[in-house]
Amino acid sequence: MSQVTVRKQKRKKNHVRTRLIVFAVLAGILLLCSLFSAYLTPCDPYLQDLSNAKAAPSAAHLLGTDRYGRDMLSRVIIGSRTSIYSTLLLVAVVTVTGTVVGVFCGWQGGKWTDTVLMRISDMFLAFPGLVFAMAVAGVLGGGLHNAILALAAISWPKYARIARSQTLAQKEMPYIRAAVLAGSSTAKILFHHILPNIIGPILVTAMLDIGTMMMELAGLSFLGLGAKPPAAEWGSMMSDTRSLITTAPWVTLAPGFAIFLSVMVFNLLGDTVRDYVDPKSR
């Protein structure tokens, strides 16, 4: 390898590292904002003031007010807790569930438990995602918890597939055979040896999924199957105020922009993490 190529690769890696830091900081800011949202809101996000309804953005209300006179900036900030943390919880749940199922199936490799679980995951994968989530949320009833459950129900098979294929590959590696010969317990092999070696691609997929999940959760809320009034959640805030898009556009645009911004930050962070851990870019 020539010296120029090595230098180029080094520069590329440094560039990826800088991007990673920038997006991680941005995502961190979003997370901190949502964590401390209760202290950051300039006004009470649930306080109605009908005499000041649909007020345009001004110094007193930077993003204007909604049809009940509630401060939009405060609602967008407090809504971040519901939207971002629900998404993180959802991604965590599906990642853990999918990985556990996938590792177990991979270890079993071809036995009847593996076959049954994989056919079940095939069934879930066969349905169009959001449509199936709508059906599940419809059956369970409205509410954010049910929306999370519905999305979790459709999202875990993807992780199970990845974890299973990775486990199958690792299972045949000499170090695992050595561990088996050395008399390690199955649990120790799975969690101590296999899991640390397959977690990379799973985490990258999870990072990339944050944006998608946030959109899907907002989508369910937009359809009236997510957060219930008066809870501030970006998707339901857009849905409730879509009739005002022509007369008081700020009411719809503010939560829309918040979704756009957060999804973009988490997507770019996911992309950068993928580039960073990609062996080709090392």
Added chain:
Amino acid sequence: MKKIAAFFVTICITAALLTGCGGSSGSGAASEQEKKTMIIGDTTFNPENAEPDVNPHNDYAGWATIRYGIGETLFKLSDEMELTPWLATEWENTDEYTWKITLRDGVKFSSGRDMDAEAVKQCLEHLIETHDRAPGDLMLEEITAEGQTLTLKTSVPRPALLNYLCDPYGCIIDVDAGFEGGITAGTGPYIATECVSGDHLTLVKNENYWGGMPHIDELTIRTISDGDTLSAALKAGDIDAAYGMAYEAYPLFQNENYQFSQIATSRAFFCWMNYESPVVSDPAVRKAIAMGIDKEGFVSTLLGGNGEVAVGAFPDSFSFGGSSLTTEGYDPDGARQQLEDAGWKDTDGDGIREKDGRKLTIKWLTYPSRQELPLLAESAQATLKDIGIEVDINNTADHNSVITDMSAWDVYASANVNASIGDPEYFFTSFCLDSSSKNKGHFHSDKMEELAQQMAVEFDPEKRSELAVQMQQLILDDNAWVFCSFLKMSMISKAGVTGYEYHPTDFYQVTADLDIEK
């Protein structure tokens, strides 16, 4: 060579397809020119609003029958809500029990049958057999038919009989023509040909209409329950007129391309209390709810001023209206005190009161097709929370079945035209008595039953008004219903539409005068 042949074949097929498209749209345009069509978008023609078809003998479907010009009643209400003959020409009270009604000559049902006393008798008999409210309202004992003279005999003196016959369930239809697919044969300017409630209703003009030739060849009523879709459809020109537009969308149509027909109605937004609810059965809670709803703010802001604050069941324009009544005003401090005195206290500091280990949470049931009902719910949710009552909103199109489960709701907010027949008795007989089909909250008052009996036989309009005031005060004192607002209703149409006028009853809409410039 093969490639060239394939290219030519592709060109030929594309050309043939395009020619086909052009040809069909051309012939379509030609037939459109001959036929005058119109589409009205409507938020309420659906089972959610008890209009599952256009059979007037089925629940509230008569509203659709009369609203879309399919059926007509023996009498109608004028713009001043006074009784005038319609399919009848005159009437006579031979005694307190007997009404002799002369029917209009030359009226035919859309089935081709002449409308005579025998046909009307058959229709009224079927109505009494099948409808839930009509038998109790009309109290008919005997119906006699002779040529064009119909004699009705009631079991008790029935002063408001003719008003009750103005109710949309009183649409005169040809029973012999059947009820297939929920379609009936009426005498109106339009004939229903296809009915899919919740989706659309197709009507064609009745060329034998007794009141003159209707102008529209084919009229479609398209159900669009979502207010945003309705406004987008009118904006895009997919529909020519709209009923039930959200007030928030009005500014979009306040220009020379559209016209409004607006009128104050007795359509009220009001809350029903569930007397079997463990929380709302407490009079102090009901009173606090009445004191905790900001009616003024709701009307001025969320209705955009298109209404008036309600006191009782009827607007001030009626002699039995709200001006002679008293009820709780918006008084959060008074409401807090009321709850405090009744033992509802916030002991755990979460802002919601408790008593005997039970949280003061009310399940608020409402529905979305009346666009501002969900807004009322969310507004009340905030103001009631302020006094320590948590409101859990269930805004569902399925409200008619949810309400039958007494444990599924505490307060039900709905919209109803309370003086639809121009007489107050309808409201009380429909909602407030033990026998009322709409007494879903199981309200009971001996005094109310007694006053209702008096009103049922009282012929003097002044005394009827006095009784109506007393009866309203009775329910207001108990906060059995909380009346929030009366609506100014509007229909919006494109500038070229004529004869599309609102009526205070909210059910005379499509007439033979309806026309559109294409």
